[in-house]
Structure formats: C-alpha cells, structure tokens
Amino acid sequence: MVDNKSSVRGYAFQLNGKDNIVIDRYCKNSGPQTDLPVRIQAAYKELNPSSEQLIFFSSYLDGAFCLNIKIPKMPLSEIKNALTFEMQRQIPLPVETLKWNFKVIATHENSLSLKIFLVKEEVWNKVISYLIDSNIKIDYFISPLFLLEHFTEISSEEFTDFFQYLMIDFSSGINDNDKAEKIKDIILKNYHFQKKEVEEDSGIFVAKLIASVIFGTKIPIRNLHLFELPSDLKPIRFRALKLSFLLLVILNLLLGFLLLFRYSLDARKKLGELKTEKRKIYTELQKIEREDRGNKSFDDFIAKISELDPGESEILPALVVLAKELPSSAWITSFSSRGREIDISISTIDETVIQSTLSKLSQSGEFSNVSVRNTRRNRDNSVTLYLKLTHNKN
Amino acid sequence: MKQFHKIKIILAICIFALIFSAIFIFIYFSESIWPGKELILKNKGELLKMQSELQEKYKDMALKRRLRNNFIKETKSLWIEKRDGDLQQISQKIIENASKNAKITVNSLGNFSRSKVNEQCSYFDFSVEIKGSMEDLARFMIEIYKSKPTFYWTRCVIRYSKPDDSNELILSGALRVVSVDDPSIVSQIMEFEK
Numbered sequence: 001m002v003d004n005k006s007s008v009r010g011y012a013f014q015l016n017g018k019d020n021i022v023i024d025r026y027c028k029n030s031g032p033q034t035d036l037p038v039r040i041q042a043a044y045k046e047l048n049p050s051s052e053q054l055i056f057f058s059s060y061l062d063g064a065f066c067l068n069i070k071i072p073k074m075p076l077s078e079i080k081n082a083l084t085f086e087m088q089r090q091i092p093l094p095v096e097t098l099k100w101n102f103k104v105i106a107t108h109e110n111s112l113s114l115k116i117f118l119v120k121e122e123v124w125n126k127v128i129s130y131l132i133d134s135n136i137k138i139d140y141f142i143s144p145l146f147l148l149e150h151f152t153e154i155s156s157e158e159f160t161d162f163f164q165y166l167m168i169d170f171s172s173g174i175n176d177n178d179k180a181e182k183i184k185d186i187i188l189k190n191y192h193f194q195k196k197e198v199e200e201d202s203g204i205f206v207a208k209l210i211a212s213v214i215f216g217t218k219i220p221i222r223n224l225h226l227f228e229l230p231s232d233l234k235p236i237r238f239r240a241l242k243l244s245f246l247l248l249v250i251l252n253l254l255l256g257f258l259l260l261f262r263y264s265l266d267a268r269k270k271l272g273e274l275k276t277e278k279r280k281i282y283t284e285l286q287k288i289e290r291e292d293r294g295n296k297s298f299d300d301f302i303a304k305i306s307e308l309d310p311g312e313s314e315i316l317p318a319l320v321v322l323a324k325e326l327p328s329s330a331w332i333t334s335f336s337s338r339g340r341e342i343d344i345s346i347s348t349i350d351e352t353v354i355q356s357t358l359s360k361l362s363q364s365g366e367f368s369n370v371s372v373r374n375t376r377r378n379r380d381n382s383v384t385l386y387l388k389l390t391h392n393k394n
Numbered sequence: 395m396k397q398f399h400k401i402k403i404i405l406a407i408c409i410f411a412l413i414f415s416a417i418f419i420f421i422y423f424s425e426s427i428w429p430g431k432e433l434i435l436k437n438k439g440e441l442l443k444m445q446s447e448l449q450e451k452y453k454d455m456a457l458k459r460r461l462r463n464n465f466i467k468e469t470k471s472l473w474i475e476k477r478d479g480d481l482q483q484i485s486q487k488i489i490e491n492a493s494k495n496a497k498i499t500v501n502s503l504g505n506f507s508r509s510k511v512n513e514q515c516s517y518f519d520f521s522v523e524i525k526g527s528m529e530d531l532a533r534f535m536i537e538i539y540k541s542k543p544t545f546y547w548t549r550c551v552i553r554y555s556k557p558d559d560s561n562e563l564i565l566s567g568a569l570r571v572v573s574v575d576d577p578s579i580v581s582q583i584m585e586f587e588k
Contacts, residue, residue, distance in 0.1 A: 260428075267429040274437040281444045288451045292458075299458060301514050301579050302465045305472075310517060310570045311546030316535045319552075331560075335552040 008036065009203050010043040013054040013211040021211050023204065024053055037133035044136055054214065056207045057136075061127065064119040066145050067091070068156070069102075070111050076104075083116065091118070099124045101226045103146050105156055113156070117143050117226055128230060137235030140225040144206050147224065150213045153186055166202040311339050318342065318391045321366040327353045333384060340391045343373070347384045354385060361389065368392055466586045471544035473518065473573040474580055478543065481518050481571060482506045488545075489522060492537030498526035501564075514576035519548065523566040525555060531565050538569070546570040 007030035014024045027046040029039040040057060049055050067090065071082055083102060087095050099121050106113035131138060145163060154162070158179075165180035187209065214221055236242075292299075312318075315337060322332060322344065330348035337343075348354065362370045367389040374386035425433060473481055486503060493500045504521030511517055524534060531552065538545050550567040554560060574580055 264428050267434060268426075270434055271429045271437060274434065274441055278437070278441050278444060281441070281448050284448055285444070285451060288448075288455050291455065295458070295462065297576075297578060298462065298582050301574075301576065302461055304512060304514065305465070305572070308511065308515075308572065310572050311548040312550075313544050313546050314539060315547050315550050316532055316539065319532070333554070335550070337547065337550045339548060 007059070008039045008043050009056075009058045009207070010047045011056045011058075011204070011207045011211075012047045012049040013056070013208070013215075014052060015215050021208060021215055023208065025049070026204065028203075036130040037135075040131070040134040040136055044134075054211055056210065057138075058203060058207060061119060061123070063123045064117070064143075066143070066160075067116040067118060068105075068160075069114045069116060071114060073107070073110055073112055079104075079112070079114070083114070087116070087118075093120075097121055099227060115145060115156075117146065124227070128233065132230070132232050138229060138233050139235060140221055141227050141229060142210060142224045143226055144210060146226065147210060147213050150217055151187075153190060154183055158183055163206075166206060309339065312337060312391065318366060321364055322361070325360040325364055326357060329353055330357060337391070340393065342367075342389050342391055344387050344389070345384050346387065347378070347382050349382045351383055354383070358387075361387075366392060462586075466583070469583050469587065470542045471572075472515075472583075473543045473571045474583065475573065476580055477584060481573065485518075485520065485545075485569075485571065488538075488541045492534055492541065493524060495537050496526070496530050496533035498524050498530040498534055500524050504568075508573075510575075511572075514574065514579055516573050516575055518571045518573055519568060521566070521568045523564065525562060525564050527561055528563055531563055534565070543571050546572075 007028055010025075010027045010029075011023055012025040014022050016022045025047045027043050029043045029046075036059070043057065044055075047055065067087070069083070069086060069090070071079070071086065074082060079102065083100075084095055087098075087100070091098070097120060098118050100116055100118040102114045102116040104112050105115050145160065151159060162180050162183040184205070210224075213224070318337070319335065322335075326332070326346065327348075327350070329350040330346050330353055332344055333347045334345045335342070346357070348357075358370055358372070361367050369388070369390045371388050372385055373388045376384045376386070378384060420427065424430075475481065478484060485506070489500060489503060501523040502521070506518055506520045509517045509519065524531065526534070546569065548568045548570045550565065552563055552565050555562040555564045574583065
C-alpha cells in the first residue's frame with residue numbers, strides 16, 4: 001500500500017453481498033513529505049466516506065523493513081527478550097533506536113518462524129506527528145506482510161516475493177514477473193477479485209487484499225495491529241453512548257450514595273434517639289441513686305427502729321376484750337403482761353363456761369396461743385383458770 | 395510522552411491513596427458514620443433493660459418515700475432530747491398529769507435507767523405503781539397512751555390490793571421510752587418536721 005514517492009492513497013471499501021468487496025472511492029495525493037498532514041486531510045475529504053465503509057490510508061514508510069528469523073521454541077513471553085539479543089546480532093543498528101514488533105508465522109517441532117517488522121523510532125515518531133497534525137483518527141496500523149498466516153495457499157517466501165513484485169509495480173507499473181502473476185491469479189481466484197479492478201494499480205490490489213482478510217476471515221483486526229498508537233490519534237467512538245453510560249453510572253452512584261446517606265442518616269437519628277433516651281434514664285437513675293445515698297442512714301434507722309420491740313403501747317384494748325368475752329359468771333382475778341405475753345387468772349363458779357370462754361378468746365382475733373397453764377379449785381367451790389395468751393400486734 | 399506517563403502514574407498513586415484513605419476512614423469511623431443494625435439492636439436492648447431497671451427503682455423509691463413519710467408522721471412518738479428536753483423531768487410531769495386527770499395517786503415512780511439499743515437509739519425505762527379502781531386505772535392508761543412520746547409497757551401487773559376488796563386494784567408496771575441519740579438522724583428528723 002505504499003510507494004516510494006510518499007504519495008497518500010485512500011480507499012473506502014464496502015461489502016456488497018457475502019464476498020463482494022467493492023472499492024467505493026479511491027484517491028491518490030502525491031507531493032512532498034512535509035505536506036503529508038495536508039495531503040492526508042485532502043485525501044480524506046475527497047473520499048468523504050460513510051459510516052459503513054472501511055477506510056484505508058496507505059503511504060510509503062521510509063526506513064521500515066521486515067526480518068524473517070527462526071528461533072528455538074520458547075514461551076511467547078520470553079520471545080521479546082530473546083529477539084532483542086538476536087536482533088543485535090543481525091541488524092547493524094542499535095536496537096533501542098528501532099520500533100519493532102513480531103509475529104509468529106510458523107511453529108515447527110523445535111523452532112518458531114518469526115517475522116519482525118522494524119522501523120526507526122525517529123521515523124515512526126515523525127509519521128505519528130504528521131498523522132496527529134492531519135486531525136484524522138486512526139484505529140490500527142497494519143503492514144501487508146503480516147497478513148501471511150491468512151493465505152494458506154501461498155508460502156511465506158512466495159508472499160514476500162509477491163510483495164516485492166507489487167512494490168516494483170507500484171513504482172514502475174511494469175508487470176513482467178510470471179511467478180508473481182501466478183500468485184496474483186491464485187489470490188484473484190480465491191478472493192473473487194475482478195482482474196480489471198486490480199490491474200490498474202498495485203496499491204488497490206494490496207488494499208483490497210487487506211480488506212478481504214478483514215471482511216472475509218472475520219479475524220479481529222487488532223491481531224494485525226503492529227504498534228500501539230498514541231491516544232491523541234485514536235478515534236473516540238460512541239461518545240454519546242459512553243457519555244450516557246458514564247452519566248448513568250454517575251447517576252446510579254449518586255442515587256446509591258443518596259440511599260446510603262439516607263439510610264445512614266436514619267440509622268444515626270435512631271441511634272441518637274436511643275442514646276438520648278439512655279442518657280435521660282441514666283440521669284434519672286443517678287438522681288434516684290443520689291437520693292438513696294443521701295437517705296441511706298435514715299432508711300437504715302427506719303429499718304432498725306421498725307425491728308425494735310420496746311413493748312406494748314396499748315394494754316387497755318386487751319383488757320377490754322378480755323372483759324367483753326368473759327361471761328357474767330366469770331371474773332379476772334389477776335393480770336400480768338410482759339410485752340405481748342399475757343398471764344391472767346380467771347375465776348368462775350360455772351365450770352361449763354370455761355370451754356366456751358377459751359374458744360371466744362381464741363376467736364376474738366385479739367389473742368393467739370391461748371392455753372391453760374393451770375386450774376385450781378377454790379374452797380368456795382369456784383374454779384380458777386391460769387391462762388397464757390399472746391396479745392396480737394395491730 | 396514520558397512526561398505524560400509520569401502524570402498518569404502520579405494520578406494513579408493519588409487515586410489509590412484516596413481510595414485507601416477513604417476505606418481506612420470508613421472502617422475506622424464506620425460505627426459513627428454508618429451505625430449497623432446490630433449496634434441499633436444492641437442499644438435498643440440496653441435501653442429496654444435500663445427502662446425496666448428504672449421502673450424497679452421507681453417502685454423501690456416510692457416504697458422508701460412512703461416509709462419515710464410514714465415514719466416522719468410518727469417521729470413524735472420518739473424521744474429526741476434536742477427537741478423534747480430532759481426526759482426524766484418531762485416523763486415525771488406526764489405521769490403526774492395522767493394520774494391527776496385519772497384522779498388516782500401514784501404510789502411510786504422508780505428511777506430512770508438508760509440502756510443502749512444500738513448506735514442510733516436507746517431505751518429509757520422506769521417503773522410506776524398506782525392504786526385505784528379499774529375505771530381509774532383505765533383512765534390512767536388512756537392518758538399515758540395519749541401522751542407523746544409513746545410510753546411502752548414492758549411489764550404490767552394488775553392485782554387486787556386486798557383479797558376481799560374487789561374495788562381497789564394495784565397496777566405495778568414498767569414503762570419504756572425510745573430515744574434517738576444519733577445527731578445526724580436527729581437533725582434529719584427535725585429537718586423533715588419543718
């Protein structure tokens with residue numbers, strides 16, 4: 001897709017039907033390399049591509065070259081280190097001044113065949129600055145030589161030869177290589193190219209070949225990608241969608257945060273209420289505790305005083321009840337009290353009233369433990385009862 | 395390009411530090427920022443426990459207050475020297491008044507003796523002997539009962555003065571007065587009485 005005159009070629013491809021890749025527009029813009037950004041812009045304007053089209057821009061990359069290397073079989077992660085040393089042996093340029101990438105093109109029993117694409121770092125940076133200046137956004141950077149694994153009918157050497165033939169064709173338009181023509185025929189046959197379409201320009205042929213690989217094999221285009229491009233050069237796709245998604249995420253986060261904040265506020269409010277209530281109760285408990293402490297000696301005194309039994313403050317009610325419960329045929333001859341314990345002697349001339357008198361005293365509620373201590377018959381035939389009873393406390 | 399990478403790295407470190415400090419702050423203060431259900435339930439449980447404790451204390455306090463109030467109403471029944479004066483003199487006066495009102499003669503009034511009950515109070519005991527009819531003795535007992543401080547009968551013997559005379563009886567008894575000695579209790583009682 002390049003020629004040595006630094007011309008810029010632009011192609012807009014479109015897939016019509018299953019295998020029919022159509023070049024919708026094509027443009028070529030030649031001129032000095034210093035004008036490259038302007039010419040890329042002009043070519044893009046001329047192409048005026050639609051959104052369904054696959055756009056290629058091709059140009060000559062000064063100082064870029066490919067290297068075929070065979071190395072012993074090793075894990076992919078170790079290849080890069082191994083190649084750094086190997087290239088120092090094979091290339092008469094310092095490796096650190098080069099930008100390079102490799103691709104495994106064949107795996108053998110004990111070895112790997114690699115194709116390395118190399119370009120001087122300063123050249124690459126220059127091209128990148130041209131592209132940035134042109135304000136055109138680019139997805140991938142591809143070298144046609146890295147399409148090899150997708151052409152199973154053609155060997156690596158044949159393809160390299162064929163590519164060199166195309167390069168000559170690019171510059172001179174001369175078409176005299178039978179071997180290359182044979183490969184061209186295979187490609188035309190396998191990829192349903194129209195001969196008249198590709199014969200007019202080799203660049204078109206290569207561009208169409210790449211488009212066929214991308215459209216036809218449905219391989220991820222990033223697999224053909226050689227170097228990572230700076231972010232300034234990458235297109236920003238689905239900006240509105242991405243922005244909407246970002247907005248949605250932010251909105252969700254905000255809502256989530258609001259919900260969490262609300263929950264947190266509610267929980268804190270609840271906890272605050274509980275703590276306030278606890279504090280109130282604690283204060284009240286402290287108040288009661290203080291009152292208890294202040295009156296402790298007084299309360300102890302009350303308890304001790306109520307436990308005291310100094311004696312009977314009222315003896316008269318006991319005497320009144322005794323007098324009331326006694327029948328007219330009986331009379332009290334002596335009364336003695338010690339605290340609540342009472343000893344009395346009752347005399348009667350009617351022995352039949354003794355039992356009923358005892359019952360009445362027991363049932364009066366004023367006395368308990370009514371018991372007869374002794375009885376004595378007197379000379380005048382009267383009977384004296386010696387009773388012991390307990391005066392109940394009111 | 396290198397400058398751009400540096401900025402990216404610094405930015406990444408800043409974001410990482412921000413996230414790390416946010417997580418640290420969240421974990422450290424999570425209990426106050428974000429009170430969990432367990433914490434709320436724990437506090438609720440504690441509150442319920444405190445509420446029931448308070449109810450118990452209220453009941454206890456109400457009982458104690460009632461006891462105190464009841465006791466304060468009855469403090470006149472106790473002898474407080476600071477408030478009531480010399481016990482022997484006053485008691486003699488009360489007995490004399492009671493016998494005068496009951497129209498009986500006091501045969502004898504025994505010596506006062508003091509016995510300590512505890513650190514806060516003591517008993518004052520004295521004996522009395524009176525002679526009279528049952529009605530006179532009853533009146534005397536009523537007079538004694540009405541007087542303040544309260545006189546407690548530790549012993550009371552009523553018998554006929556002569557075996558063949560049922561109208562004249564002799565009452566020989568021992569009376570007791572409870573005295574409050576503790577100055578702090580005395581001042582508290584007097585404070586309550588105000």
